[in-house]
Amino acid sequence: MTRLAKFVAGVALVVTAFALPALADDKDVIDYRQDVMKALDGQTAALGMIVSTQVPDDNLLQHAEAIALIAKTALKSFEAKVPGGEAKPEVWANWADFEKRMKDFVARTDKMAKDAKTGGVNVVMEQMVDALSCKGCHDVYRLKK
Ligand code: HEC
Known part of the structure; x- marks a missing residue:
């Protein structure tokens, strides 16, 4: 191979190596938004235990802040239009309403x-x-x- 050919081949290899993992497939998109939701679930359950005095309230602020922070990641996780999981197609068909609900959720938890x-x-x-x-x-x- 000439030096130029080697260089071109090398660049192609590097570009492929970095470009491929960046393309999240549908399963990744669904897994990601479900992971965000599961994180909300755990934090909400923990906050509920504090409010119902099952555990001491030392971590109240941390859980409240965690919910507010995770809420901020939720909308982005639904932006890719990938029906599936337990998400109804209405998420994307009625995107303006879905987005408004998410933004209210973010504002109120904040x-x-x-x-x-x-x-x-x-x-x-x-x-x-x-x-x-x-x-x-x-x-x-x-x-x-
Ligand atoms: C604005 C809409 C919206 C809000 C607000 C919202 N969720 Fe969800 N949630 C969804 C949708 C849509 C799904 C289905 C996602 C999927 O399966 O792809 C879901 C799925 C879930 C799941 C199942 C995840 C899994 O593993 O399949 C849990 C648990 C969950 N949400 C908890 C919560 C909790 C707790 C809150 C509030 C603190 C919350 N969600 C707020 C829309 C919402």
Whole structure:
């Protein structure tokens, strides 16, 4: 091989090696958004245990902040239009409504986490029903098992 041919082959190899893993297939897209949801599930359950006094409230703020942070990653995880998993096709057919629900969820969990810094467990108890709009969205956009 000439030096140029080697160079071109080398570049092609490098480009392929980096380009391939970047193409998430449908399963990756679905796994990713389900992982985000599972993280919300764990944090919400932990917060619920604190609010119901099953465990001490030392980590109240951390769980509230974790929920607010994970909420911010959720919309992006649904942007790729890949029906499947338990997501109804309506997620993408009614994207404006779905997006609005996600943004409300982000805004309210963010407010709850911030207010909890001064108001503690009482604030969480007051705001959690509105902030944790999980069921409201699932009823419309998630398939029943
Ligand atoms: C704006 C809509 C929306 C909100 C808000 C929302 N979810 Fe979801 N959630 C979905 C959709 C859609 C799916 C189905 C995803 C899939 O299977 O591809 C889902 C799936 C799940 C799953 C199943 C994941 C799996 O492994 O299959 C869990 C658990 C879950 N959500 C928990 C929560 C919790 C807890 C909250 C609130 C703190 C929440 N979700 C808020 C839309 C939402």
